[in-house]
Amino acid sequence: MKNHIKDFRQKLNMTQEELARLANVRRETIVFLEQGKYNPSLGLAYTVAKTLKTSIEKLFVFED
Amino acid sequence: MTLKQFKVIKLIIVIILAVVIGLAVARENFLVPVMAIGIAIAALQILRGKAKEIMADERDYEVGGKAARLAIRIFSWFAIIVMLFLYANRSLNPSYEAVAITLAYSVCFLMLLYTLIFHYYSKFSLLAKKKIYLIIGFVIIVILALAGLRLFSGEDDWLCQNGQWVMHGHPDFPAPITECRK
Numbered sequence: 001m002k003n004h005i006k007d008f009r010q011k012l013n014m015t016q017e018e019l020a021r022l023a024n025v026r027r028e029t030i031v032f033l034e035q036g037k038y039n040p041s042l043g044l045a046y047t048v049a050k051t052l053k054t055s056i057e058k059l060f061v062f063e064d
Numbered sequence: 065m066t067l068k069q070f071k072v073i074k075l076i077i078v079i080i081l082a083v084v085i086g087l088a089v090a091r092e093n094f095l096v097p098v099m100a101i102g103i104a105i106a107a108l109q110i111l112r113g114k115a116k117e118i119m120a121d122e123r124d125y126e127v128g129g130k131a132a133r134l135a136i137r138i139f140s141w142f143a144i145i146v147m148l149f150l151y152a153n154r155s156l157n158p159s160y161e162a163v164a165i166t167l168a169y170s171v172c173f174l175m176l177l178y179t180l181i182f183h184y185y186s187k188f189s190l191l192a193k194k195k196i197y198l199i200i201g202f203v204i205i206v207i208l209a210l211a212g213l214r215l216f217s218g219e220d221d222w223l224c225q226n227g228q229w230v231m232h233g234h235p236d237f238p239a240p241i242t243e244c245r246k
Contacts, residue, residue, distance in 0.1 A: 025121035032123060041122050 002061040006034045008052040022051045067117040074111070077104050136178060143167045 009019055016034075020027040023044065032038035033048070040048065049056045081104045088096035112119065120128075150164035180203070184196070220233035224244040231239075 020118075024118060026118050026124070029121050029123045038123055044122060 001039050001063065002036050003033065003059055004061070005030070005048060005052065005059060008054055008059060009034075012052060014052075019048070019051060023047045065111065065114045065116065067115060067119065070111055070115040070119075074108060077107060080104075136174060140171050140174065143171045147171075 005019075009016070016027050016030045020030045023030070024047065025044065029038065033040060045056050045060060049059045052059065081100055084100045085097040088094075088100070144167075147164045147167040150160040150167070154161040154164065220235045222229045222235055222239045223232045224230075227244055229239040229244050
Protein backbone atom coordinates (compact mmCIF):
# COMPACT_ATOMS: atom_id res chain seq x y z
CA MET A 1 0.00 0.00 0.00
CA LYS A 2 1.40 3.40 -1.04
CA ASN A 3 1.47 6.29 1.40
CA HIS A 4 2.61 9.88 1.88
CA ILE A 5 4.15 9.47 5.32
CA LYS A 6 7.57 10.73 4.21
CA ASP A 7 6.08 13.89 2.63
CA PHE A 8 3.97 14.73 5.67
CA ARG A 9 6.87 13.98 8.01
CA GLN A 10 9.27 16.21 6.08
CA LYS A 11 6.68 19.01 6.01
CA LEU A 12 6.70 18.95 9.80
CA ASN A 13 10.55 18.74 9.90
CA MET A 14 10.27 15.53 11.82
CA THR A 15 12.85 12.75 11.81
CA GLN A 16 11.99 9.08 11.51
CA GLU A 17 13.24 8.62 15.06
CA GLU A 18 10.88 11.30 16.39
CA LEU A 19 7.90 9.92 14.51
CA ALA A 20 8.71 6.43 15.77
CA ARG A 21 8.87 7.66 19.35
CA LEU A 22 5.57 9.53 19.06
CA ALA A 23 3.86 6.59 17.36
CA ASN A 24 5.28 4.15 19.92
CA VAL A 25 7.06 1.97 17.38
CA ARG A 26 10.65 1.24 16.42
CA ARG A 27 12.38 3.43 13.80
CA GLU A 28 12.71 0.41 11.48
CA THR A 29 8.92 0.19 11.35
CA ILE A 30 8.72 3.80 10.11
CA VAL A 31 11.35 2.96 7.45
CA PHE A 32 9.29 -0.03 6.29
CA LEU A 33 6.10 2.04 6.38
CA GLU A 34 7.57 4.84 4.27
CA GLN A 35 8.85 2.35 1.73
CA GLY A 36 5.38 0.79 1.51
CA LYS A 37 6.78 -2.58 2.61
CA TYR A 38 4.58 -2.86 5.68
CA ASN A 39 0.82 -2.43 6.04
CA PRO A 40 0.13 -1.03 9.50
CA SER A 41 -2.73 -1.97 11.77
CA LEU A 42 -5.67 0.42 11.94
CA GLY A 43 -4.43 1.60 15.32
CA LEU A 44 -0.95 2.42 14.08
CA ALA A 45 -2.30 4.05 10.90
CA TYR A 46 -4.52 6.28 13.05
CA THR A 47 -1.67 7.14 15.45
CA VAL A 48 0.72 8.00 12.59
CA ALA A 49 -1.95 10.11 10.86
CA LYS A 50 -2.74 11.94 14.10
CA THR A 51 0.98 12.51 14.81
CA LEU A 52 1.44 13.94 11.30
CA LYS A 53 -1.68 16.10 11.79
CA THR A 54 -3.60 14.58 8.93
CA SER A 55 -6.16 11.83 8.28
CA ILE A 56 -5.74 8.19 7.29
CA GLU A 57 -7.41 8.87 3.90
CA LYS A 58 -4.88 11.57 3.05
CA LEU A 59 -1.92 9.59 4.35
CA PHE A 60 -2.56 6.20 2.75
CA VAL A 61 -3.43 5.41 -0.85
CA PHE A 62 -5.86 2.50 -0.95
CA GLU A 63 -5.63 0.46 -4.14
CA ASP A 64 -8.23 -2.09 -5.23
CA MET B 65 19.10 1.86 30.07
CA THR B 66 19.28 1.99 26.27
CA LEU B 67 18.23 -0.81 23.95
CA LYS B 68 21.85 -1.38 22.92
CA GLN B 69 22.97 -1.78 26.55
CA PHE B 70 20.11 -4.19 27.17
CA LYS B 71 21.11 -6.28 24.14
CA VAL B 72 24.75 -6.45 25.30
CA ILE B 73 23.72 -7.52 28.82
CA LYS B 74 21.29 -10.06 27.34
CA LEU B 75 24.09 -11.54 25.24
CA ILE B 76 26.38 -11.80 28.29
CA ILE B 77 23.61 -13.48 30.33
CA VAL B 78 22.96 -15.97 27.51
CA ILE B 79 26.69 -16.82 27.27
CA ILE B 80 26.95 -17.31 31.06
CA LEU B 81 23.78 -19.41 31.01
CA ALA B 82 25.13 -21.61 28.20
CA VAL B 83 28.39 -22.19 30.12
CA VAL B 84 26.54 -22.99 33.37
CA ILE B 85 24.13 -25.40 31.63
CA GLY B 86 26.96 -27.06 29.72
CA LEU B 87 29.03 -27.63 32.88
CA ALA B 88 26.02 -28.77 34.92
CA VAL B 89 24.84 -31.24 32.27
CA ALA B 90 28.38 -32.60 31.91
CA ARG B 91 28.36 -33.23 35.68
CA GLU B 92 24.89 -34.82 35.46
CA ASN B 93 23.27 -32.10 37.52
CA PHE B 94 19.66 -31.24 36.72
CA LEU B 95 18.80 -28.72 39.41
CA VAL B 96 21.51 -26.14 38.58
CA PRO B 97 20.42 -25.61 34.91
CA VAL B 98 16.75 -25.21 35.95
CA MET B 99 17.72 -22.69 38.64
CA ALA B 100 20.07 -20.87 36.24
CA ILE B 101 17.33 -20.58 33.60
CA GLY B 102 14.90 -19.24 36.21
CA ILE B 103 17.39 -16.65 37.46
CA ALA B 104 18.29 -15.60 33.90
CA ILE B 105 14.61 -15.13 32.95
CA ALA B 106 13.97 -13.08 36.10
CA ALA B 107 17.08 -10.93 35.48
CA LEU B 108 16.08 -10.29 31.86
CA GLN B 109 12.54 -9.35 32.89
CA ILE B 110 13.85 -6.82 35.43
CA LEU B 111 16.32 -5.36 32.92
CA ARG B 112 13.64 -5.18 30.22
CA GLY B 113 11.52 -3.06 32.52
CA LYS B 114 14.42 -0.62 32.97
CA ALA B 115 14.97 -0.14 29.25
CA LYS B 116 13.20 3.02 28.11
CA GLU B 117 13.17 2.37 24.37
CA ILE B 118 10.59 0.27 22.54
CA MET B 119 11.76 -3.36 22.37
CA ALA B 120 9.22 -4.62 19.87
CA ASP B 121 6.20 -3.29 18.05
CA GLU B 122 3.37 -4.71 15.93
CA ARG B 123 5.66 -5.31 12.92
CA ASP B 124 8.04 -7.37 15.11
CA TYR B 125 5.12 -9.46 16.35
CA GLU B 126 3.93 -10.03 12.78
CA VAL B 127 7.43 -11.02 11.65
CA GLY B 128 7.76 -13.18 14.77
CA GLY B 129 4.52 -14.99 13.94
CA LYS B 130 5.64 -15.72 10.40
CA ALA B 131 9.08 -16.87 11.59
CA ALA B 132 7.51 -19.12 14.26
CA ARG B 133 5.15 -20.75 11.74
CA LEU B 134 8.00 -21.41 9.32
CA ALA B 135 10.27 -22.70 12.10
CA ILE B 136 7.54 -25.11 13.29
CA ARG B 137 7.02 -26.35 9.73
CA ILE B 138 10.75 -26.87 9.09
CA PHE B 139 11.31 -28.57 12.45
CA SER B 140 8.30 -30.86 11.98
CA TRP B 141 9.29 -32.01 8.51
CA PHE B 142 12.94 -32.44 9.51
CA ALA B 143 12.02 -34.36 12.68
CA ILE B 144 9.58 -36.61 10.79
CA ILE B 145 12.17 -37.48 8.11
CA VAL B 146 14.86 -38.18 10.73
CA MET B 147 12.34 -40.16 12.81
CA LEU B 148 11.36 -42.35 9.84
CA PHE B 149 15.03 -42.91 8.95
CA LEU B 150 15.95 -43.87 12.52
CA TYR B 151 12.89 -46.07 13.00
CA ALA B 152 13.52 -47.88 9.72
CA ASN B 153 17.14 -48.52 10.77
CA ARG B 154 16.43 -49.40 14.42
CA SER B 155 18.00 -52.83 13.91
CA LEU B 156 21.40 -51.14 13.44
CA ASN B 157 21.37 -49.51 16.86
CA PRO B 158 18.83 -50.09 19.66
CA SER B 159 18.98 -46.41 20.71
CA TYR B 160 17.64 -45.32 17.30
CA GLU B 161 14.12 -46.43 18.26
CA ALA B 162 14.12 -44.33 21.46
CA VAL B 163 15.36 -41.26 19.59
CA ALA B 164 12.76 -41.79 16.83
CA ILE B 165 9.92 -42.10 19.35
CA THR B 166 11.14 -39.01 21.23
CA LEU B 167 11.18 -37.05 17.98
CA ALA B 168 7.70 -38.29 17.04
CA TYR B 169 6.24 -37.30 20.42
CA SER B 170 8.04 -33.92 20.28
CA VAL B 171 6.44 -33.13 16.91
CA CYS B 172 3.01 -34.28 18.16
CA PHE B 173 3.34 -32.13 21.30
CA LEU B 174 4.44 -29.11 19.27
CA MET B 175 1.50 -29.52 16.88
CA LEU B 176 -0.94 -29.92 19.78
CA LEU B 177 0.42 -26.86 21.52
CA TYR B 178 0.27 -24.81 18.32
CA THR B 179 -3.32 -25.92 17.65
CA LEU B 180 -4.42 -25.05 21.20
CA ILE B 181 -2.78 -21.62 21.12
CA PHE B 182 -4.11 -20.96 17.61
CA HIS B 183 -7.66 -21.79 18.71
CA TYR B 184 -7.24 -19.64 21.79
CA TYR B 185 -6.30 -16.60 19.71
CA SER B 186 -8.84 -17.26 16.97
CA LYS B 187 -11.87 -18.05 19.14
CA PHE B 188 -11.38 -18.06 22.88
CA SER B 189 -9.84 -14.60 23.14
CA LEU B 190 -13.39 -13.26 22.82
CA LEU B 191 -14.55 -15.23 25.86
CA ALA B 192 -14.41 -14.04 29.45
CA LYS B 193 -11.21 -14.90 31.34
CA LYS B 194 -13.12 -17.04 33.85
CA LYS B 195 -14.38 -19.31 31.09
CA ILE B 196 -10.90 -19.57 29.57
CA TYR B 197 -9.41 -20.63 32.93
CA LEU B 198 -12.15 -23.24 33.28
CA ILE B 199 -11.45 -24.63 29.80
CA ILE B 200 -7.66 -24.67 30.40
CA GLY B 201 -8.23 -26.38 33.77
CA PHE B 202 -10.47 -28.98 32.15
CA VAL B 203 -7.90 -29.68 29.40
CA ILE B 204 -5.10 -30.04 32.00
CA ILE B 205 -7.23 -32.44 34.06
CA VAL B 206 -8.04 -34.54 30.97
CA ILE B 207 -4.33 -34.65 29.97
CA LEU B 208 -3.28 -35.61 33.51
CA ALA B 209 -6.02 -38.25 33.69
CA LEU B 210 -4.91 -39.77 30.38
CA ALA B 211 -1.26 -39.67 31.45
CA GLY B 212 -2.18 -41.24 34.79
CA LEU B 213 -4.18 -43.98 33.10
CA ARG B 214 -1.28 -44.69 30.78
CA LEU B 215 1.24 -44.75 33.65
CA PHE B 216 -0.76 -46.79 36.13
CA SER B 217 -2.69 -49.05 33.80
CA GLY B 218 0.04 -51.67 33.84
CA GLU B 219 0.33 -51.40 30.07
CA ASP B 220 4.10 -51.93 30.18
CA ASP B 221 4.58 -54.40 32.96
CA TRP B 222 5.51 -57.96 33.90
CA LEU B 223 2.48 -60.25 34.32
CA CYS B 224 2.44 -63.44 36.31
CA GLN B 225 1.12 -66.22 34.05
CA ASN B 226 1.39 -69.95 34.66
CA GLY B 227 4.15 -69.53 37.21
CA GLN B 228 6.25 -67.33 34.94
CA TRP B 229 6.82 -63.61 34.60
CA VAL B 230 5.66 -62.67 31.10
CA MET B 231 6.52 -59.34 29.48
CA HIS B 232 3.47 -57.21 28.69
CA GLY B 233 4.22 -54.28 26.41
CA HIS B 234 7.72 -52.84 26.74
CA PRO B 235 8.56 -52.47 30.44
CA ASP B 236 11.78 -50.52 30.97
CA PHE B 237 12.64 -52.47 34.12
CA PRO B 238 13.66 -56.12 34.67
CA ALA B 239 11.23 -58.88 35.73
CA PRO B 240 10.39 -58.97 39.49
CA ILE B 241 12.66 -61.18 41.56
CA THR B 242 9.73 -62.34 43.70
CA GLU B 243 8.23 -65.75 43.03
CA CYS B 244 5.30 -65.93 40.59
CA ARG B 245 2.52 -68.14 42.01
CA LYS B 246 -0.31 -68.21 39.51
